[in-house]
Amino acid sequence: MNKKSNLILIILGVTLFSLIPNCKKGASTATLASDAASRVYVAPGEKDEVYAFLSGGFSGQMSVYGIPSARLFKIIPVFSVFPENGYGFDEETKDMLKTTHGYVPWDDSHHVEASMTDGKQDGRWMFLNANNTPRLARIDLKSFETKEILEIPNTAGNHASPFATENTEYLMAATRFSVPVPQASVAIDSFSKGGFKGTVTMVKVDKNTGRLSIELQVLVPGFNYDLSHCGKKKSHDWCFFSSYNSEQAHKMLEVGASKKDKDFILAFNWVRAKECKDQGKAYNFGGDYVNNFHDENKPAVSTRLSGVKMLNPKDCPGMMYYMPTPKSPHGTDVDSTGEYIVGGGKLASVIPVHSFSKMIEVKDKKEHHSTEIEGIPVLKYESTLAGEVQKPCLGPLHTEFDGQGYAYTSCFVSSEVVKWKLGTWEVVQHLPAYYSVGHLSIVGGSSTEPYGKYLIAMNKITKDRYLPVGMELPQSAQLYDISSGKAELLSDFPTVGEPHYSQMIPAKLLMDKTAKLYPLEENKHPYATKSENEAKIVRLGSTIHIYMTAIRSHFKPDIIEAKTGETLYFHVTNLEQDYDIPHGFAIGGAPNMTNLLIMPGETRTFKWVAPKPGIYPFYCTDFCSALHQEMQQYIRVSP
Amino acid sequence: MKTLLFQTLSKRNRLLILGVGLILVSVFLIPIWSISISAPQYPEGLGMQIWINKITGATPYDLKNINLLNHYIGMQEIISESIPELLFMPYVLGYLIFGAFITELYPKVGMAILGIINLIIVGLVGLSDFWRWEYNYGHNLNPDAPIIIEGMAYQPPLLGCKVMLNITACSYPSYGGVILGLSLVTLVYILWDENRRKKSNVH
Ligand SMILES: [Cu+2]
Numbered sequence: 078m079n080k081k082s083n084l085i086l087i088i089l090g091v092t093l094f095s096l097i098p099n100c101k102k103g104a105s106t107a108t109l110a111s112d113a114a115s116r117v118y119v120a121p122g123e124k125d126e127v128y129a130f131l132s133g134g135f136s137g138q139m140s141v142y143g144i145p146s147a148r149l150f151k152i153i154p155v156f157s158v159f160p161e162n163g164y165g166f167d168e169e170t171k172d173m174l175k176t177t178h179g180y181v182p183w184d185d186s187h188h189v190e191a192s193m194t195d196g197k198q199d200g201r202w203m204f205l206n207a208n209n210t211p212r213l214a215r216i217d218l219k220s221f222e223t224k225e226i227l228e229i230p231n232t233a234g235n236h237a238s239p240f241a242t243e244n245t246e247y248l249m250a251a252t253r254f255s256v257p258v259p260q261a262s263v264a265i266d267s268f269s270k271g272g273f274k275g276t277v278t279m280v281k282v283d284k285n286t287g288r289l290s291i292e293l294q295v296l297v298p299g300f301n302y303d304l305s306h307c308g309k310k311k312s313h314d315w316c317f318f319s320s321y322n323s324e325q326a327h328k329m330l331e332v333g334a335s336k337k338d339k340d341f342i343l344a345f346n347w348v349r350a351k352e353c354k355d356q357g358k359a360y361n362f363g364g365d366y367v368n369n370f371h372d373e374n375k376p377a378v379s380t381r382l383s384g385v386k387m388l389n390p391k392d393c394p395g396m397m398y399y400m401p402t403p404k405s406p407h408g409t410d411v412d413s414t415g416e417y418i419v420g421g422g423k424l425a426s427v428i429p430v431h432s433f434s435k436m437i438e439v440k441d442k443k444e445h446h447s448t449e450i451e452g453i454p455v456l457k458y459e460s461t462l463a464g465e466v467q468k469p470c471l472g473p474l475h476t477e478f479d480g481q482g483y484a485y486t487s488c489f490v491s492s493e494v495v496k497w498k499l500g501t502w503e504v505v506q507h508l509p510a511y512y513s514v515g516h517l518s519i520v521g522g523s524s525t526e527p528y529g530k531y532l533i534a535m536n537k538i539t540k541d542r543y544l545p546v547g548m549e550l551p552q553s554a555q556l557y558d559i560s561s562g563k564a565e566l567l568s569d570f571p572t573v574g575e576p577h578y579s580q581m582i583p584a585k586l587l588m589d590k591t592a593k594l595y596p597l598e599e600n601k602h603p604y605a606t607k608s609e610n611e612a613k614i615v616r617l618g619s620t621i622h623i624y625m626t627a628i629r630s631h632f633k634p635d636i637i638e639a640k641t642g643e644t645l646y647f648h649v650t651n652l653e654q655d656y657d658i659p660h661g662f663a664i665g666g667a668p669n670m671t672n673l674l675i676m677p678g679e680t681r682t683f684k685w686v687a688p689k690p691g692i693y694p695f696y697c698t699d700f701c702s703a704l705h706q707e708m709q710q711y712i713r714v715s716p
Numbered sequence: 717m718k719t720l721l722f723q724t725l726s727k728r729n730r731l732l733i734l735g736v737g738l739i740l741v742s743v744f745l746i747p748i749w750s751i752s753i754s755a756p757q758y759p760e761g762l763g764m765q766i767w768i769n770k771i772t773g774a775t776p777y778d779l780k781n782i783n784l785l786n787h788y789i790g791m792q793e794i795i796s797e798s799i800p801e802l803l804f805m806p807y808v809l810g811y812l813i814f815g816a817f818i819t820e821l822y823p824k825v826g827m828a829i830l831g832i833i834n835l836i837i838v839g840l841v842g843l844s845d846f847w848r849w850e851y852n853y854g855h856n857l858n859p860d861a862p863i864i865i866e867g868m869a870y871q872p873p874l875l876g877c878k879v880m881l882n883i884t885a886c887s888y889p890s891y892g893g894v895i896l897g898l899s900l901v902t903l904v905y906i907l908w909d910e911n912r913r914k915k916s917n918v919h
Binding site: 594596628629630653654655702703704 | 776777780781784788862863
């Protein structure tokens with residue numbers, strides 16, 4: 078060979094090598110149906126088919142998207158302050174973020190749950206958990222606003238929460254981190270000696286008002302309780318909690334909590350628990366907690382409460398059973414018929430499926446018990462097993478159901494969603510996910526009647542998917558059409574925070590019920606000003622209450638005088654009675670307060686301590702009208 | 717002519733007049749006229765309804781929002797209390813209904829003719845008054861209004877649609893107006909029918 082042909086070979090080699098990445102790219106997008114773009118396209122003026130409510134993970138919020146377009150419509154602040162509308166800053170909502178630990182204006186929110194009636198989504202409320210400082214919240218789906226937050230005592234890491242029973246009778250909340258109950262400073266290695274406990278909390282939801290209260294807590298062995306789902310139809314009375322670290326390791330859990338071949342799914346009969354409570358088998362137990370409620374057009378009221386009813390499993394036989402489940406199960410999901418309980422063993426090589434009927438049949442037969450842990454019988458694995466999906470993928474986590482006899486399981490390690498058939502346990506399709514998928518969600522997929530059609534996978538990592546934006550890349554959700562025999566990838570989109578779980582609801586269930594305004598005549602705010610004639614300034618010593626109105630395009634009163642050090646409360650009522658016309662209110666340089674965004678007919682309060690002498694402008698921050706820029710005025714602060 | 721005036725109404729026509737009197741009672745309960753407004757920022761439209769004794773919005777908030785829009789161009793606020801016509805209009809309607817019932821006691825063709833004349837007068841006076849009212853609202857603008865466009869007036873149409881700035885306003889009779897019109901048509905029909913009856917009697 079001469080030099081020339083060598084050179085040609087080298088060039089050929091380089092060319093071939095450079096083609097490889099292109100081929101790879103071609104392969105990864107080959108799954109996209111050619112008409113996918115038109116199937117997610119929602120023409121201008123048209124509406125999306127589905128609302129998707131995604132938890133915001135470490136953003137502490139909830140976001141609302143339209144599906145299939147994947148357009149972001151709203152961020153609902155729940156556990157985090159929100160400068161956009163003053164949530165957590167203004168006098169009306171700052172008490173919403175009160176806890177027994179003080180004001181906690183952030184959380185880690187994982188699971189969105191939709192309220193249900195007869196196992197079907199009813200479009201009334203969404204619920205969201207706070208993992209870090211144990212709380213759960215109720216979001217009203219007329220106003221898309223957070224109305225109530227309840228702190229959960231005697232727990233740490235409210236992860237297996239808030240999962241609803243079939244008629245939203247109760248929401249379940251279980252401990253992720255077992256701790257001494259009641260709290261105490263003990264040697265950490267006492268965890269391995271049973272010194273740490275978990276609790277399962279039944280939070281009652283008033284069926285008319287949605288108001289939350291703690292019905293009962295059950296003291297359970299100190300494992301890590303991870304996720305939950307409640308039964309349906311025949312399994313109506315039961316909720317199922319996955320657990321890991323049944324080894325009760327307290328250091329290097331990566332190894333210590335992964336030793337045993339099987340951990341457990343805890344089957345909990347909540348009807349039986351209530352029965353035992355009513356029979357007086359629960360005892361009074363301590364635990365301080367806070368309940369914050371924001372009624373329409375009133376300042377939120379924060380109530381400090383103390384004590385719960387506590388129940389020990391051994392005092393209530395028939396209430397709890399452990400079902401061994403391989404291996405460190407994460408998800409525990411109940412199919413639409415209520416028969417199958419699917420475990421997501423994140424380190425397991427199978428997807429185990431328990432049968433509810435079998436569990437009922439064997440639960441009180443001694444020969445099907447292997448042992449007992451702190452009064453809770455442990456059933457034999459084979460005794461409740463309906464079947465196993467063999468070698469589905471790596472790292473199965475969560476399963477949702479399409480109502481057509483198929484289940485979809487997310488697989489974190491192998492970055493895919495597997496579709497498999499209930500009953501035959503056969504995998505019928507592998508869908509790649511980009512990348513590291515956690516939860517997935519089907520429209521109505523956790524109800525008794527899934528709407529189906531769309532599935533979203535919520536991914537943790539998006540390397541190479543979008544334009545790079547520095548070191549932290551967005552998390553994403555990936556949309557599939559599951560309406561035909563073969564699921565197809567339609568699109569993916571970046572999300573707010575890290576979306577853990579989602580509930581998707583058909584748009585027709587919500588869109589006509591959303592509130593358009595607060596009727597002014599029903600405004601019960603103690604500082605409401607219902608007409609411009611009532612606008613006034615009231616001085617009480619060094620405190621000044623300004624009863625202010627906002628309407629296109631002015632405030633009244635518009636000239637304010639104060640002295641340095643005086644406290645001013647601007648109670649601003651938006652006099653508009655027109656859809657989509659909020660007014661904003663902000664004062665230049667105001668510390669500790671951002672902005673008010675006042676809905677039509679609503680009153681909100683901005684607290685301001687007059688700073689050093691000068692002229693301070695205030696203005697409307699929401700572009701409300703042609704004369705919006707004129708919607709501004711001054712406060713004079715004198716020495 | 718005189719024989720026609722004092723001709724006793726047929727039984728059927730007396731019943732028709734009774735029907736007119738009864739259906740006119742419903743005009744107390746339904747709007748007579750409606751003006752609807754649409755603009756890009758009001759894709760669902762705003763509506764205003766004129767009743768025998770009041771002006772309302774098509775929704776509880778429409779009138780307030782129409783007034784809010786109007787204040788930019790300096791139109792007076794539309795409130796029922798500022799329109800004196802609305803105070804005596806119910807009496808006029810009462811008089812018409814009273815006339816229909818009196819006709820039952822004194823069932824002469826002349827009463828039907830009186831009814832026709834009354835309805836025409838009420839209609840003409842009402843429409844011209846409505847036009848005058850619209851004219852005043854549309855022309856009598858606050859000189860300090862934020863938006864002043866040289867030569868621009870905002871008089872809504874008496875009947876039909878009109879574009880003013882970015883707003884399309886349409887004005888049409890509502891149910892009550894239609895009933896008043898039908899009442900007039902019925903009376904004219906009765907007159908025509910009685911006239912035909914008189915001719916056939918003569919032969
Ligand atoms: Cu404004």
